[in-house]
Amino acid sequence: MRFPPSFLDEIRDRVPISTLIGTRVPFDRKKSNPSRGDFWGCCPFHGENTPSFHCEDRKGRYHCFGCGVSGDHFNFLIELEGLKFPEAVERIADMAGVPMPARDPEMEQREAQRSTLYDVMNLAASYFEAQLQAANGAKARAYLRDRGLSATTQQTFRIGYAPDSRNALKEYLASKGVSKEQMAACGMVVAGPDIPVSYDRFRDRIMFPIEDLRGRIIAFGGRAMSPDAPAKYLNSPETELFHKGRVLYNGLRARKASQPQGGQPAKPVVVVEGYMDVIALAQAGIGQAVAPLGTALTDDQLNLLWRMSSEPVLCFDGDQAGLRAANRVVDLALPVLKPGQSLHFALLEEGKDPDDLVKAQGAQGFRAVLADARPLADMLWMRETMGGTFDTPERRAELEARLREITQKIADEDIRRHYGQEMRDRAQQFFGRGRKTGGWNKNNSGNGKGNQFGQFGQRGGGTGRLTISDSLARSTLVKGGRTGSGSVAPPLRETAILMTLINHPRLVEEDFEAMAALDLEHEQLRQLHLAMLDVLALSRVEDGIAMHQALTKAGHGEELAQMDQIVRRARLWPATTRAAEDDAREALKQALHLHQRARTLHKELRAVEAALETAMANDETGEVFGRLLEIQNEIRKADATEALIEGFGLSSGRPAGGF
Secondary structure (H helix, E strand, O other): OOOOHHHHHHHHHHOOHHHHHOOOOOEOOOOOEHHHOEEEEOOOOOOOOOOOEEEEOOOOEEEEOOOOOEEOHHHHHHHHHOOOHHHHHHHHHHHHOOOOOOOOHHHHHHHHHHHHHHHHHHHHHHHHHHHHHOHHHHHHHHHHHHOOOOHHHHHHOOOEEEOOOOOHHHHHHHHOOOOHHHHHHHOOEEEEOOEEEEEEOOOOEEEEEEEOOOOOEEEEEEEEOOOOOOOOEEEOOOOOOOOHHHOOEOHHHHHHHOOOEOOEOOOOOEEOOOHHHHHHHHHOOOOOEEEOOOOOOOHHHHHHHHHHOOOOEEEEEOOHHHHHHHHHHHHHHHHHOEOOEOOEEEEEOOOOOHHHHHHHHHHHHHHHHHHOOEEHHHHHHHHHHOOOOOOOHHHHHHHHHHHHHHHOOOOOHHHHHHHHHHHHHHHHHHOOOOOOOOOOOOOOOOOOOOOEOEOOOOOOOOOOOOOOOHHHHOOHHHOOOEOOOOOEOOOHHHHHHHHHHHHOOHHHHHOHHHHHOOOOOOHHHHHHHHHHHHHHHHOOOOOHHHHHHHHHHHHHHHHHHHHHHHHHHOOOHHHOOOOOHHHHHHHHHHHHHHHHHHHHHHHHHHHHHHHHHHHHHOOOOHHHHHHHHHHHHHHHHHHHOOOOOOOOOHHHOOOOOOO
16 A cells, blocks of 8 residues: 655654664674664675665665665565565554554555456465375376475475366356456456457466565476476466566575574575576575576676675586586676675586485585685686687687776776776786786686696696606607608697597596697697587587587698698507597596696797896896796706507507508
8 A cells, every 4th residue: 555655754764774674683792882873783685794774764774785685674574574565664654663554555456356366376376286296196196206396395395286178267266256367467367359269377387486586486397207398397477576687596594594503604695597496506505596587697686686686696517508608607796796696507427417426425525516616707708818819919818808898888987997907917918927926827727726727627726737757758748749741740749639639528528627728839729729619609518529520521621631640640549539538538648748738838938038138137037047047947947758549549459550
């Protein structure tokens, strides 16, 4: 109902906002100043361990500097307790000792009609729950049992079943006095001027009720039981109650589960793809998961997430589609970042979803994924540098200009300044002009933490070195080579690395980001490398034969033949299709280490040569000149090593005489 502004002002003035909030929030004694009506406490909306939630009696307002929520007396009760506005007004009026004004009959009638729609949705949910337990729900029960959902979990989420009938729900609702207009207004039937007889929208589907943040059912999601259904998942249409871009599945439960409990700190809300992921995580004890409703994350959903958690974690598949989805969220979030309000990104292995992960590894396996979540700045840097080649001043300048353009979109001045500095620091270290201590290693692939997953085959960002066999350390992989005719050929080491990846494409999939960021010096190899990544992005390639066919079709047959001839002449059998995958993997690890080491030495040499010029001007050449000699000596040693690779290939059945 509509209330006179004077009445609302009166009850607000009679009840200090600290009195209302103090019933729900313990105030921090050290930070608060009661004599001035100034109070601080931990935010009840997003959960925190240090007080950033502020209310001021003089203004009658509250604001959280952590998650950004703000409002007055009525907003507090509506958002925290799920009350309707008239109920919040009535609660505060009772605290103020002021009688409620007479109700507006027309407004009351409209409110009653809206409330009736919630009743209809609840009736439908109860009907679907009963049908799941009935005889015709046997197939649905078997499906849920196969998915590992317990009876308790099904009851908690009120999972049901819509029978394979065009009018079963319609007849049930009609028997309860629900009109056709109300059924259509709720989206439970398909109706319209061109439809003579309305019919049930959901048929032969497992039903998932969708609640708002007050726990009221506002829509349904239905999972088809028949493989021939046009849509595997079907959501309710937009209605007066339901706007899918403003709702997150399991939002209310997730907000409660993310709060500090039992002495444990607040947990970040986790965003996953679908209903089953949310439910499987909840059953495993991770109750703070939500899901968007079949669409990409919207502005409203992002703001809703930040009201629940200051740094929610978005969980995506680690494949190309997952990275594209993550990058869309990066672009969505950057302009509206605020101090203490950001995002983290957790990438799963390709083909694995949270449901699969908790079944295979339990809750601990998924928590490990969350622990490895990367901040938004890492995702931005990885996107702009992955697979790129920055071997000329022009290309490096282009990257820096692009990063400046992106960070300028951030509205908050302080966040924009810090992001600009962060990207400048990363670019400097990426190009080999970084600080002497801290930050990234100069031999990294430019993705935020040394190599994106550490050295090849070592997830976790380690900087440890691989153990190199004596024979490999002496091999021709350490240096470039020449063709038999004497003309300069692509460097042998780089050729061997790339041909190993082409002939064993599953090795790329094992650490895609690191392999995509591979730093190759030779232009022809760089082009072939990019072509290989394009093939993997567009299709699933199982073996080297399929990769050769795809690259030849793309016009790279001649280069492939040349590279293959180079590695065969050098008798580098791990780089060929005949090598066992395990042997190719081991050789690749060591060759990558040698490659990175060589690239690092040359970058360090350039940096020391530049430093020597400055040192000479200041007559301080001793230490710098000594380091220059050390690097030159290491490069000479690397260039001087040569031997055939030995000790690999037992599982490949390599003949003793070579190929």
